[in-house]
Amino acid sequence: MTRTVTILGATGSIGTSTLDLIEREGDRFDVVALTAQRDVEGLAAAARRTRAHRAVIGEARLYGALKEALAGSDVEVAAGRDAIIEAAELPADWTMAAIVGTAGLNPVMAALRRGRTVALANKESLVLAGGLMTRVAREAGTTLLPVDSEHNAVFQCFPHDDPTRVRRVILTASGGPFRQFTREEMARVTPAQAVKHPNWSMGAKISVDSATLMNKGLELIEAHHLFPVGHERLSVLIHPQSVVHSLVEYLDGSVLAQLGPADMRTPIAHTLAWPERMATPCTPLDLATVGRLDFEEPDLVRFPALALAFQALRDGGARPGVLNAANEEAVAAFLAGRIGFLDIAFIVEKVLARYAPRDPETIDDALMIDAEARRYTESALERQAA
Ligand code: NDP
Ligand code: MG
Numbered sequence: 141m142t143r144t145v146t147i148l149g150a151t152g153s154i155g156t157s158t159l160d161l162i163e164r165e166g167d168r169f170d171v172v173a174l175t176a177q178r179d180v181e182g183l184a185a186a187a188r189r190t191r192a193h194r195a196v197i198g199e200a201r202l203y204g205a206l207k208e209a210l211a212g213s214d215v216e217v218a219a220g221r222d223a224i225i226e227a228a229e230l231p232a233d234w235t236m237a238a239i240v241g242t243a244g245l246n247p248v249m250a251a252l253r254r255g256r257t258v259a260l261a262n263k264e265s266l267v268l269a270g271g272l273m274t275r276v277a278r279e280a281g282t283t284l285l286p287v288d289s290e291h292n293a294v295f296q297c298f299p300h301d302d303p304t305r306v307r308r309v310i311l312t313a314s315g316g317p318f319r320q321f322t323r324e325e326m327a328r329v330t331p332a333q334a335v336k337h338p339n340w341s342m343g344a345k346i347s348v349d350s351a352t353l354m355n356k357g358l359e360l361i362e363a364h365h366l367f368p369v370g371h372e373r374l375s376v377l378i379h380p381q382s383v384v385h386s387l388v389e390y391l392d393g394s395v396l397a398q399l400g401p402a403d404m405r406t407p408i409a410h411t412l413a414w415p416e417r418m419a420t421p422c423t424p425l426d427l428a429t430v431g432r433l434d435f436e437e438p439d440l441v442r443f444p445a446l447a448l449a450f451q452a453l454r455d456g457g458a459r460p461g462v463l464n465a466a467n468e469e470a471v472a473a474f475l476a477g478r479i480g481f482l483d484i485a486f487i488v489e490k491v492l493a494r495y496a497p498r499d500p501e502t503i504d505d506a507l508m509i510d511a512e513a514r515r516y517t518e519s520a521l522e523r524q525a526a
Contacts (some may be wrong), residue, residue, distance in 0.1 A: 357449020
């Protein structure tokens with residue numbers, strides 16, 4: 141039976157990995173819609189190859205360019221933010237949420253409200269509005285399938301029928317490219333060094349997050365929403381080889397882990413075939429070649445972003461959203477050469493200290509807090525640069 145699929149963020153790192161899996165099994169999947177923000181060429185090429193029904197570009201001014209790039213094909217063309225939301229609402233058996241950042245929230249909510257099965261890569265939306273999102277998913281009777289490798293690993297090991305059997309959920313972290321750097325060395329790193337992850341090939345924003353360990357912090361918050369065990373049962377373990385993708389410790393002392401190649405196509409395929417399994421072209425994990433697996437405690441002094449995220453998780457309410465927005469802006473400023481690497485966590489800390497809004501009750505509240513947190517971040521960035 142063919143499965144109808146939509147990919148939100150089809151031109152990114154997760155989007156292209158998803159397309160790769162889908163295109164290898166052409167007859168099994170029917171592509172409803174593909175979206176991108178600016179990459180007209182990549183989007184048009186993917187839409188042609190997969191014979192997608194619709195292609196949507198987020199930047200409205202690019203409508204003409206996309207229309208031209210798809211001239212002579214049967215692909216329907218649309219543009220603008222609302223058009224992405226409409227694409228997310230089209231009937232599909234499976235929707236990949238792979239837009240980066242807060243921009244992914246409204247599209248993913250649109251898919252969930254319509255009861256779509258969502259494969260969730262866009263962790264920022266869950267950090268910003270996880271409580272609201274999981275409630276809508278529950279009410280719509282739909283399933284959120286975690287794509288993030290750690291959460292996908294936990295999902296595969298977790299006792300979904302009885303979470304009280306769990307003593308601890310342990311998220312592994314590679315430690316990023318600066319795992320062994322001193323603070324002095326980190327002060328001098330460039331954006332080019334920060335986006336070069338030792339194990340994974342990913343988009344620029346998440347690569348910087350992996351270098352600061354903010355990514356693991358966002359993932360703690362993500363895990364808190366996906367797996368109902370309470371924040372005190374969540375922990376982080378540094379594991380430089382990225383072979384063990386996460387672990388679930390049970391009350392009796394048993395620890396279940398999921399292992400696999402450091403290739404996002406494995407967790408994506410897990411969600412794409414779920415509850416079945418499908419083959420992937422990933423190089424099989426060869427433990428004899430890996431030889432050894434190392435583990436160590438994270439260093440919260442050298443990586444203050446992780447400590448900030450732990451605290452935001454404990455505080456709850458609007459704190460994770462403020463953390464996320466400030467981080468997104470600070471990372472963009474770092475990538476643009478406006479601030480140094482260590483300034484990222486410093487700026488996030490400043491914003492968290494200055495801006496303490498009330499808990500969001502609706503998605504609009506969450507988005508307002510997000511926007512306000514970005515204004516605070518911009519003024520902190522201006523002061524920092526001055
Ligand atoms: P990329 O930057 O590679 O891709 C982002 C995608 O989102 C692109 O298709 C981009 O379009 C689109 N996009 C960007 N901005 C907007 C916007 N404002 N509105 C609508 N669409 C937009 O990111 P990744 O694929 O690396 O990451 C995607 C998400 O998955 C992130 O939330 C990340 O944290 C998460 N994730 C990624 C992993 C990875 O291995 N890459 C692992 C685990 C989670 P365009 O190309 O036109 O700019
Ligand atoms: Mg991850």
